């Protein structure tokens with residue numbers, strides 16, 4: 001009897017477990033549905049990327065001789081949800097058997113499990129660590145630090161290993177990867193590809209009001225294009241990736257970043273293959289160890305670790321809020337005017353390209369949201385909506401955990417907060433900002449300087465005994481009382497002006 005084989009929009013990989021033992025009678029079900037395109041207001045470029053890549057993958061599967069039941073978003077019979085589509089196809093093909101690869105979202109896993117059909121959910125073998133491996137690693141540990149997990153992944157994959165020892169004599173070369181932004185960036189950014197006209201018209205029509213520019217659309221939308229882009233990045237940018245990983249520039253959105261997160265997450269590139277190609281550049285002497293180790297750590301370390309945390313912590317993770325933050329997301333996260341140049345640049349780039357690199361996400365928008373006490377659930381929804389690489393399994397631990405400390409320290413041993421000094425050191429944003437990064441109080445003082453102390457004092461009970469934060473509190477305690485008063489007063493005034501809708 002025919003089985004329905006479900007392929008979701010971020011499962012566009014020929015190696016997908018659900019496709020493994022597909023037979024000639026089986027029907028692959030792929031569906032563009034309203035539920036998935038609108039449960040958060042996704043960036044139009046992200047929607048166009050996923051729909052185009054799905055359509056191309058369906059063509060590829062048909063070319064391999066498979067039967068594909070594909071539903072377009074504007075098909076009149078579209079049931080509007082993945083489960084609705086499975087029920088409709090089950091009836092159409094006279095079957096009740098469904099095979100799926102585990103979705104990267106609790107919401108969809110629950111929906112599949114609730115179906116009145118015989119559903120088998122297979123593990124997603126595109127990841128390096130299985131759920132049970134991560135659980136075994138986490139079992140009994142007081143702290144789930146990424147670094148220890150990462151070393152196990154190095155041992156498991158053999159990446160950058162030399163007879164059981166780490167290549168280059170150290171596990172981690174992060175210390176070398178914090179250079180300030182260079183004047184000249186020699187890499188010209190990601191490769192650009194043509195969009196699909198039908199998808200562009202559909203997305204413009206349905207999602208034109210969402211935050212984000214649909215055009216110009218430039219993402220790769222199939223495996224060959226993504227591979228082409230990646231190989232050019234390997235050659236032209238990888239050697240400098242490590243050095244300038246944390247840098248930010250007014251006039252350069254991508255620096256040496258790979259911009260492959262969206263392709264790996266959708267299934268167009270394979271994570272392990274990407275790491276092996278990067279390692280080969282080191283072995284051939286074409287890229288230094290700090291770049292190669294730094295890159296491989298992001299993928300087999302951070303990416304795998306984030307997924308492990310998402311599945312370990314369970315569906316309630318997205319509603320955690322240990323710091324009790326309740327403020328609404330200010331309108332400048334959606335493109336309204338702000339005098340803070342770092343925020344304006346990061347949000348503008350997010351709007352045009354559905355992309356910002358890690359330090360912009362962590363130390364500009366994330367840092368601001370945490371300092372200002374924004375409700376982490378709103379921050380989570382924003383990140384999930386606006387980035388082309390955002391899927392809940394990877395976005396939520398990065399936002400709720402790493403960036404907002406809303407999980408109480410599972411992902412990070414301390415909150416990622418900084419004053420304007422960090423942004424000034426790692427970027428040229430402050431040079432053209434209306435605020436003065438050197439001012440600690442007063443109308444022109446950088447808001448990050450004010451809010452940094454406001455945050456630390458608000459949460460003194462929780463953080464003053466944290467060994468990694470003692471210095472911060474000692475610095476505060478050494479300040480004169482009238483200066484401390486001015487800082488806190490100016491922070492309160494600034495936040496009140498923001499709440500009142502002033503351009504701040």
Ligand SMILES: Cc1cc2nc3c(=O)[nH]c(=O)nc-3n(C[C@H](O)[C@H](O)[C@H](O)COP(=O)(O)OP(=O)(O)OC[C@H]3O[C@@H](n4cnc5c(N)ncnc54)[C@H](O)[C@@H]3O)c2cc1C
Pocket residue numbers: 256257258259260261262264265295298299302303304306356357358359361362366383384387389390391394395396398399402403
């Ligand atoms: C607040 C916040 C939200 C984030 N949301 C997402 C998200 O929704 N989806 C997502 O894929 N990444 C997310 N990240 C991680 C990281 O910022 C992006 O993976 C990266 O910016 C993608 O750009 P790139 O491909 O140019 O990455 P590069 O800087 O070139 O890094 C290479 C690859 O490493 C992986 N990687 C790097 N850091 C991480 C990380 N912390 N977690 C997981 N993978 C990582 C990605 O696959 C990335 O493509 C988030 C980080 C923060 C701080």
Ligand code: SF4
Pocket residue numbers: 339340341342343419420421423424429430433434435436437446447448
């Ligand atoms: S001065 Fe402050 S607000 Fe302005 S760009 Fe620098 S860090 Fe951002």
